[in-house]
Amino acid sequence: MLTHRIANIGLFLLLAVALLVHNLWLTLPWWVFLLLLQPYVAALVWGACNIGSNFYIPVICAADTKEKVIAITFDDGPLLKHTPEILDILQREQAPAAFFCIGNRIGGNEPLLRRIDAEGHVIGNHSFSHHFWFDMFGSAKMLAELKQMDDTVEVVTGKRPRLFRPPYGVTNPNLARAIRKGAYTPVGWNIRSLDTVVKDKDQLLERIRQGIKPGAVLLLHDSMEITVQALPSLIQHLKKEGYRIERIDKLLNIPAYA
Incomplete structure (x- = not known):
């Protein structure tokens, strides 16, 4: 399940890899780093607007039951x-x-x-x-x-x-x-x-x-x-x-x- 914490970790790892590549092998243009931010920002917006996503905090939205x-x-x-x-x-x-x-x-x-x-x-x-x-x-x-x-x-x-x-x-x-x-x-x-x-x-x-x-x-x-x-x-x-x-x-x- 995608959460705010997991998204932060994912962004950190992506940026760390990009910086490593930038410093050791290939000079990356600035827009590459902006491109890496796009899925992160999209995740933040999705998590904020979808109450059942449990992105920022667990929210109870239904009961787990087969009973009517x-x-x-x-x-x-x-x-x-x-x-x-x-x-x-x-x-x-x-x-x-x-x-x-x-x-x-x-x-x-x-x-x-x-x-x-x-x-x-x-x-x-x-x-x-x-x-x-x-x-x-x-x-x-x-x-x-x-x-x-x-x-x-x-x-x-x-x-x-x-x-x-x-x-x-x-x-x-x-x-x-x-x-x-x-x-x-x-x-x-x-x-x-x-x-x-x-x-x-x-x-x-x-x-x-x-x-x-x-x-x-x-x-x-x-x-x-x-x-x-x-x-x-x-x-x-x-x-x-x-x-x-x-x-x-x-x-x-x-x-x-x-």
């Missing part, structure tokens, strides 16, 4: 516009879920967060601000964001989340350090619904259906109207196919709270 069981997760809430509707659907269908919440959206929505907890769903950490430049933050600032989110949830529910999902699903060395220092469990997904992009409910459902398999973790957003529209049909389809919907902490056998 699946976890449903929602990012970017809590929001008064759609989160209550989603909770109503989940309650009606008796389906547990995980909500990876943004800390600065909790203020004014404390009753909604308490409802998520009271109805048996998991509250996860999705950072405090979900800032556009979050991935550019230093590790100390990232960790401060995560802890601020924990503090906010604890004040409202008395619980401190341990499950963390990176904003935008992007990882990097700074975030890896923050996750380790804060003793978080990073959680990803292996079904990306693209409900923030897809505009047609049937297309959204078909995309999700194609990815359904035992142990899957589904990424949705409780900020989208199309998700509200598609959720009842999705749950009914899962049940029809013999799937059981589990809380993510139970599916992955990891503690949700400190």
Whole structure:
């Protein structure tokens, strides 16, 4: 498995060989060294943008099981516009879920967060601000964001989340350090619904259906109207196919709270 450490070692060895050749046998043009950097840079970008790559840090994206069981997760809430509707659907269908919440959206929505907890769903950490430049933050600032989110949830529910999902699903060395220092469990997904992009409910459902398999973790957003529209049909389809919907902490056998 390609990791950041292995990529660094590979780059070092390639450059060492190139320098040896350059100094002992053949003068190499400068562009040869730039050419050697290209696969390394490509690996860094690939690792950052693919949450399941485990390039910078191991991220749990699914359960290793043949049992027909699946976890449903929602990012970017809590929001008064759609989160209550989603909770109503989940309650009606008796389906547990995980909500990876943004800390600065909790203020004014404390009753909604308490409802998520009271109805048996998991509250996860999705950072405090979900800032556009979050991935550019230093590790100390990232960790401060995560802890601020924990503090906010604890004040409202008395619980401190341990499950963390990176904003935008992007990882990097700074975030890896923050996750380790804060003793978080990073959680990803292996079904990306693209409900923030897809505009047609049937297309959204078909995309999700194609990815359904035992142990899957589904990424949705409780900020989208199309998700509200598609959720009842999705749950009914899962049940029809013999799937059981589990809380993510139970599916992955990891503690949700400190």
